[in-house]
Amino acid sequence: MRRSVLKNLRGLLTPDPRKAWVVDRIPGAAVAVEDGRVAWIGTEAHLPAAWADAPVVDGGDAWVTPGFVDPHTHLLFGGDRSQEFNRRLHGVPYTQIAAEGGGIRETVRATRTATVAELVAAGEARLREMRDRGVVHIEAKTGYGLELEAESRLCEAYLELKAKGWSLDVTLLPAHDIPTEFAGDPEGYSRLVAEQWLPELVHRFPGLARYCDVFIETGVFTVEQGRRIFQAGKALGLQARVHADELSWTGGAELAAELGGASADHLMFCSEAGMKAMAASGVTPILLPTTTLFLGMRDWAPARKMIESGCRVALASDFNPGSSPCLDPLLVLRLGCLQLRMTFEEAYTAMTLHAAQSLGRPDLGHLHPGAEATVLLWDVKDPLEWVYWVGGTFRPRTLN
Amino acid sequence: MRRSVLKNLRGLLTPDPRKAWVVDRIPGAAVAVEDGRVAWIGTEAHLPAAWADAPVVDGGDAWVTPGFVDPHTHLLFGGDRSQEFNRRLHGVPYTQIAAEGGGIRETVRATRTATVAELVAAGEARLREMRDRGVVHIEAKTGYGLELEAESRLCEAYLELKAKGWSLDVTLLPAHDIPTEFAGDPEGYSRLVAEQWLPELVHRFPGLARYCDVFIETGVFTVEQGRRIFQAGKALGLQARVHADELSWTGGAELAAELGGASADHLMFCSEAGMKAMAASGVTPILLPTTTLFLGMRDWAPARKMIESGCRVALASDFNPGSSPCLDPLLVLRLGCLQLRMTFEEAYTAMTLHAAQSLGRPDLGHLHPGAEATVLLWDVKDPLEWVYWVGGTFRPRTLN
Numbered sequence: 109m110r111r112s113v114l115k116n117l118r119g120l121l122t123p124d125p126r127k128a129w130v131v132d133r134i135p136g137a138a139v140a141v142e143d144g145r146v147a148w149i150g151t152e153a154h155l156p157a158a159w160a161d162a163p164v165v166d167g168g169d170a171w172v173t174p175g176f177v178d179p180h181t182h183l184l185f186g187g188d189r190s191q192e193f194n195r196r197l198h199g200v201p202y203t204q205i206a207a208e209g210g211g212i213r214e215t216v217r218a219t220r221t222a223t224v225a226e227l228v229a230a231g232e233a234r235l236r237e238m239r240d241r242g243v244v245h246i247e248a249k250t251g252y253g254l255e256l257e258a259e260s261r262l263c264e265a266y267l268e269l270k271a272k273g274w275s276l277d278v279t280l281l282p283a284h285d286i287p288t289e290f291a292g293d294p295e296g297y298s299r300l301v302a303e304q305w306l307p308e309l310v311h312r313f314p315g316l317a318r319y320c321d322v323f324i325e326t327g328v329f330t331v332e333q334g335r336r337i338f339q340a341g342k343a344l345g346l347q348a349r350v351h352a353d354e355l356s357w358t359g360g361a362e363l364a365a366e367l368g369g370a371s372a373d374h375l376m377f378c379s380e381a382g383m384k385a386m387a388a389s390g391v392t393p394i395l396l397p398t399t400t401l402f403l404g405m406r407d408w409a410p411a412r413k414m415i416e417s418g419c420r421v422a423l424a425s426d427f428n429p430g431s432s433p434c435l436d437p438l439l440v441l442r443l444g445c446l447q448l449r450m451t452f453e454e455a456y457t458a459m460t461l462h463a464a465q466s467l468g469r470p471d472l473g474h475l476h477p478g479a480e481a482t483v484l485l486w487d488v489k490d491p492l493e494w495v496y497w498v499g500g501t502f503r504p505r506t507l508n
Numbered sequence: 509m510r511r512s513v514l515k516n517l518r519g520l521l522t523p524d525p526r527k528a529w530v531v532d533r534i535p536g537a538a539v540a541v542e543d544g545r546v547a548w549i550g551t552e553a554h555l556p557a558a559w560a561d562a563p564v565v566d567g568g569d570a571w572v573t574p575g576f577v578d579p580h581t582h583l584l585f586g587g588d589r590s591q592e593f594n595r596r597l598h599g600v601p602y603t604q605i606a607a608e609g610g611g612i613r614e615t616v617r618a619t620r621t622a623t624v625a626e627l628v629a630a631g632e633a634r635l636r637e638m639r640d641r642g643v644v645h646i647e648a649k650t651g652y653g654l655e656l657e658a659e660s661r662l663c664e665a666y667l668e669l670k671a672k673g674w675s676l677d678v679t680l681l682p683a684h685d686i687p688t689e690f691a692g693d694p695e696g697y698s699r700l701v702a703e704q705w706l707p708e709l710v711h712r713f714p715g716l717a718r719y720c721d722v723f724i725e726t727g728v729f730t731v732e733q734g735r736r737i738f739q740a741g742k743a744l745g746l747q748a749r750v751h752a753d754e755l756s757w758t759g760g761a762e763l764a765a766e767l768g769g770a771s772a773d774h775l776m777f778c779s780e781a782g783m784k785a786m787a788a789s790g791v792t793p794i795l796l797p798t799t800t801l802f803l804g805m806r807d808w809a810p811a812r813k814m815i816e817s818g819c820r821v822a823l824a825s826d827f828n829p830g831s832s833p834c835l836d837p838l839l840v841l842r843l844g845c846l847q848l849r850m851t852f853e854e855a856y857t858a859m860t861l862h863a864a865q866s867l868g869r870p871d872l873g874h875l876h877p878g879a880e881a882t883v884l885l886w887d888v889k890d891p892l893e894w895v896y897w898v899g900g901t902f903r904p905r906t907l908n
Contacts, residue, residue, distance in 0.1 A: 190889075190896040197851045197895075402898050404846045406806065425899075436899025446804045451597045489590075495597075496590040498802050499825075499836025501901045 113159050114139040114483065114507070115152055117167040121491050122149070122174055122475040123461035128420070131453040139172060141481045149475055165507060170485035173504075174475045175244025176437040177463035180349075180373050180394050180424035183234060183248035183276070184227050184262050187218030189429045212252075212285050215429050219252035219262070227265035228272075234427070235274050237435045242504045244482040245275040245464070245472055247349070247424075249321055251284030256305050263313045270316075277467050279319035279349055280309055283329055283337050298322075298333035302340035310344045318468075319370060323351040324360040331359050338367050349394075353377045365389040371466045373424070376400065376407045380417070383410075387418035392466035395458075396426035397443035398434040411448035422462035423448075423455060438494050438502060445495050452492055483507055513559050514539040514883065514907070515552055517567040521891050522549070522574055522875040523861035528820070531853040539572060541881045549875055565907060570885035573904075574875045575644025576837040577863035580749075580773050580794050580824035583634060583648040583676070584627050584662050586618030589829045612652075612685050615829050619652035619662070627665035628672075634827070635674050637835045642904045644882040645675040645864070645872055647749070647824075649721055651684030656705050663713045670716075677867050679719035679749055680709055683729055683737050698722075698733035702740035710744045718868075719770060723751040724760040731759050738767050749794075753777045765789040771866045773824070776800065776807045780817070783810075787818035792866035795858075796826035797843035798834040811848035822862040823848075823855060838894050838902060845895050852892055883907055 120137035124130040140148035140159045148156060192210050196202065205211050219227075231248075238246065248266060253259035259282050266278045282301045290297035306320060320341035322334040329337075338348040348369030352360020354376060361382030364372035372378075372386060373394040386393050395409040414421050423444045426432040434440070437459060444455035464473030471480045484504035488494070494502055520537035524530040540548035540559045548556060592610050596602060605611050619627075631648075638646065648666060653659035659682050666678045682701045690697035706720060720741035722734040729737075738748040748769030752760020754776060761782030764772035772778075772786060773794040786793050795809040814821050823844045826832040834840070837859060844855035864873030871880045884904035888894070894902055 188896070190892045193896050194852055194892050197845050197849075398898060401846055404849060433897050434899035435897075436901075439899040445597050446801055449597075449804060452594050492590045492594055496588070496593050497833050497835075498798060499834035499839040501836075 110144075111140070111142050111159070111162040112165050113155065113162045114141065114165045114167050114172065116169055117152070117172050118169045120149060120172045120475065121456070123457045123473065125461060125470065125474050125476055129454055129457055131456055137172065139475065139481070139483065141483070144481050146475050146477050146479045146481050148477060167485055168487070170487050170505065171491050172475070173484050173486065173491065174460055174473055174479065175482040175484055176242045176459050177467065177469070177473050178238065178243050178246040178425050178427070178437065179371065179392070179422055179463040179466045180396060180426050181246050181248050182251060182426070182428035183246065184231050184250070184265055185215050185219050185252040185429055186222035186226070186230075187215060187429065188433070189214060212430055213288065215252050216254050216285070216287070220255065220258045224261050224264045224268065227262065228268050231265060231269050232272070232274070234435055235269070238437070240503050241436050241438065242484050243437050245467070245469065246277070247279055247319070247467055248276045249279045249281040249284070251281030251321070254282060254285060254287035255289070256308060259305065259309060260312060263309055263316055267313060267316055277319065278317040279321045280306060280317045280341070280346065281321040282306070283322040283334075285323060285328060294329055294333055298329060298336055302337045306337070306340050306344055306346070310346070317346060319349045320346040321349045321351060324358050324363065325351070325354060326356045326358060331363050334360070334363055335367070338363075338369070342367070349373060353379075353382065361386055361391070361393070364391045370468070371422070374399070374409070376405070376409045378410065378414070380413070383414050383417040383419055392422050392462060393419050394422045394424050394466060395444070395448060396424055396432065397448055398440055399426045399432040400447070401443060402432050402434070408447045411444070411450050415450070415454065420462045420465065421450070421454070421458050422466050423458040424463065442495050442498055446498070452495060456491075511540070511542050511559070511562040512565050513555065513562045514541065514565045514567050514572065516569055517552070517572050518569050520549060520572050520875065521856070523857045523873065525861060525870065525874050525876055529854055529857055531856055537572065539875065539881070539883065541883070544881055546875050546877050546879045546881050548877060567885055568887070570887050570905065571891050572875070573884050573886065573891065574860055574873055574879065575882040575884055576642045576859050577867065577869070577873050578638065578643050578646040578825050578827070578837065579771065579792070579822055579863040579866045580796060580826050581646050581648050582651060582826070582828035583646065584619075584631050584650070584665055585615050585652040585829055586620075586622035586626070586630075587615060587829065588833070589614060612830055613688065615652050616654050616685070616687065620655065620658045624661050624664050624668065627662065628668050631665060631669050632672070632674070634835060635669070638837070640903050641836050641838065642884055643837050645867070645869065646677075647679055647719070647867055648676045649679045649681040649684070651681030651721070654682065654685060654687035655689070656708060659705065659709060660712060663709055663716055667713060667716055677719065678717040679721045680706060680717045680741070680746065681721040682706070683722040683734070685723060685728060694729055694733055698729060698736055702737045706737070706740050706744055706746070710746070717746060719749045720746040721749045721751060724758050724763065725751065725754060726756045726758060731763050734760070734763060735767070738763075738769070742767070749773060753779075753782065761786055761791070761793070764791045770868070771822070774799070774809070776805070776809045778810065778814070780813070783814050783817040783819055792822050792862060793819050794822045794824050794866060795844070795848060796824055796832065797848055798840055799826045799832040800847070801843060802832050802834070808847045811844070811850050815850070815854065820862045820865065821850075821854070821858050822866050823858040824863065842895050842898055846898070852895060856891075
C-alpha cells in the first residue's frame with residue numbers, strides 16, 4: 109500500500125457528496141492518500157495517529173481541491189472557425205454563412221478529411237490545455253463526421269487518447285446535424301443512425317462509448333426522431349445525453365426525463381415542466397454559459413429556477429469550434445456566478461461533484477474518503493479569487 | 509541615430525490614424541524604427557533601400573501590433589473585496605453591504621491606512637500584470653482616499669510609479685463618492701473639492717495630473733455639483749473625464765460635451781442626445797464591459813448606436829476592486845466584440861487608437877510613421893484568435 113499525507117495546506121475546498129450543494133472549507137487541512145484514493149481529510153492538527161509515520165508531501169501553503177470535471181465537450185474536430193467568426197462579428201447571419209457552406213459544414217468537411225493521427229494530435233493539445241487549467245476528466249462527443257467512416261475515425265481517435273492515459277467518457281453524436289447527403293430528410297437520417305450506425309459503431313468499438321446524444325431543435329431533429337435514436341442507443345447500453353431547448357423550447361428536457369437519461373444540456377429555453385421532470389428523474393441539467401457569451405446571446409440559462417426546482421445543476425464548457433472555443437474551466441465558473449447568478453459554492457459544485465455524477469463517477473469531483481485523489485494545488489489566498497480576479501489566469505500545481 | 513528593422517513577421521496589425529475605424533493588416537510586414545519611433549511600415553519586400561543596411565531584428569514569424577492603451581483605471585487602492593464579492597453572489601444587495609460599512613467604504617478605509625510604499629508595491633504588481641498582457645500606457649485615477657491627505661498620498665504613489673518608468677496619466681477623482689464625513693452633504697463636499705482640494709493637489713504635485721473626474725449619478729453627485737468641480741479643474745489646467753450615465757441617465761455625457769471634456773465613461777444609460785453631443789464635441793465615449801459582466805448586469809452599453817452616431821468609441825478595463833477586478837485587456841476586447849457587438853476591427857481600434865486619442869497621445873495606439881515604437885510580438889496565426897479562443901491566455905513578447 110502506498111500511503112502519504114499532504115500537509116502544509118492553506119485550506120481544502122471540496123463539495124460534500126452526502127449533502128446537496130454543501131462545499132466544505134477546511135483551513136489548515138491535511139489529506140491522507142492511500143493507493144491513489146483519499147483515505148482521510150481534516151485539519152492537520154487532527155490527523156489520526158495511524159497516519160503519523162506516513163511520508164509527508166509539502167503542499168507549499170496552497171489551497172487543495174479536486175480537479176474539475178467537464179461533462180460536455182466536442183473535443184475532436186478538424187480545422188477551426190476563426191475567419192467565419194469575424195464574418196459573424198461583422199453582422200453576417202449564421203444562416204447565410206451556413207447557406208454558403210460554412211458553419212458546422214465547414215467543420216464537418218475538415219473533420220472528414222482529417223486523419224486519426226491529426227485528430228489525436230489536436231485532441232491532445234486541447235486536453236493538455238484543459239489539464240493545465242485544472243480539468244481532470246471530460247465527456248467528449250463524436251458528431252463532426254456525420255458519416256459512418258468519419259464517425260468511426262473519431263471513435264478510433266478517442267480510443268487512442270484513452271490508451272494514452274487521458275481520462276474521458278465518449279458519447280456518440282452522429283445526429284449532431286443533418287448531413288448534406290440527407291438534406292431535407294432528417295427522418296431518413298435518424299433511422300439510419302438508430303438502425304445501422306449506432307449498432308455498427310458499438311460493434312467496432314466495444315465498451316468505448318457510454319452515451320449517445322441527439323441535437324433536438326427546431327429545424328434539426330424532432331423529439332420523435334430523438335426518441336428513436338435514444339431507444340436504439342439504450343438497447344446497446346448507451347445512456348442518453350440530450351442537446352435540448354438551446355434555441356427554442358422543443359421538449360428535450362422532458363424527453364431526457366422520460367428516457368431516464370444522464371443529462372439534458374444547454375436548456376436556455378427549458379420549460380418549468382422540464383425542470384420538474386429532470387429533478388424528479390435525476391437527469392442532470394448541464395448549462396453551458398460560455399456558449400451564450402460566444403454567440404452574443406442575451407438569454408442565459410435559468411440556473412436559479414432549476415436549483416429552486418430541485419435540479420442538481422452542472423456546468424460545462426461545450427468546447428467546440430463554432431459556438432464555444434473555450435478550454436478554460438474558470439471562464440465557465442465565472443459566467444456561472446456572474447451571469448447565471450449561482451453562488452460560488454453552487455457553481456463550484458456544478459463543475460465538480462454534479463459534473464462527475466452526470467457521468468456516473470461518484471469517485472470524482474470531491475475529496476471525501478473514497479474519492480480518486482485528483483489533488484490540485486492552487487497558489488491563491490482563497491479559491492474565490494478564481495472568480496473575483498475576473499480576467500486572471502490561474503493554473504494549479506499537481507503532485508506529480 | 510539608432511536605427512533597426514524588424515523583419516520576419518507573419519503580419520502587422522495597426523489602426524490607421526488618418527481613417528476612421530480602419531485597421532491595416534500587412535502580411536509579411538517589416539517595421540523600420542529610428543530613435544524609438546516608427547519610421548516606416550510595409551511589406552518586407554518593399555523595404556526602402558535606405559534601410560537596407562540597418563541592423564535587423566528577427567520577429568520570429570509573429571504578428572506585430574502596437575500596445576494596448578487603457579484609458580480608465582482605478583489603479584491604486586488598499587485591500588481587495590473578494591469576501592464582499594461572495595456575499596453579493598449570495599444575493600446580499602450592495603446597498604446592505606454599503607450600509608454595513610462595506611463596499612467602497614471598505615476600500616476607502618484600507619486606502620487611507622496604506623502607506624505610499626504599500627500603494628506603490630500594489631500598483632507595480634498590477635502594472636506588471638497589465639504590461640505582460642500587452643498594455644503599454646494607462647490612465648489612472650485617485651479617488652479611494654476621499655480626504656485630502658489620502659488623495660495626496662495616492663498622488664505621491666503615482667509620482668513614484670512614473671519615476672520608476674511606468675507610462676501613465678493621472679486623473680484626480682476626490683469626488684468618487686461622498687465620504688462618511690460628509691454624509692448627506694454632497695453639496696458641501698463638492699465645494700470643498702472644487703475650492704480647496706483640487707488647487708491644493710495641483711499645488712503639491714505640479715504637472716502630475718492632467719485630468720479630473722466626478723462620479724455623476726443619482727444619489728452621488730449631480731450635474732451641477734459636477735460642473736462646479738470640472739470648472740475648478742479647468743482653471744487649474746485639468747480636462748474633464750466624467751463617470752457618466754452608469755446606473756441611470758443623469759446627463760453626464762451632455763455635461764462632458766458642454767465642458768469640452770476628454771471623455772465620458774460607462775454610459776450604459778446614455779441618451780441619444782448625449783451621443784450626438786459627444787460626437788459633435790469630440791468627447792470620447794469610453795465603455796467598460798467588464799464592469800457590466802462583473803456586476804452581473806444585463807444592460808450593456810449601446811456601442812453600436814454610438815458608432816452610428818459618429819462617436820469615436822474607446823474601451824477600457826475600469827480596473828477597480830469593487831466592480832471590475834480585471835487586468836486583462838483581452839477580456840475587454842472579447843466583451844467588446846461578443847456583447848457590445850463591435851467588430852474585431854472596431855473593438856481593437858477602441859482599445860488602441862481611440863484610447864490613446866482620449867488621452868491626447870497621437871503617438872500611441874498605432875504603428876504608422878511617427879508613432880512610439882511600442883512594438884508587441886504575438887505568436888498567433890492571426891490576432892483574431894485573441895477573441896476566438898475565448899478562454900485563452902495570450903501574452904506578447906517584446907523586443908527588450
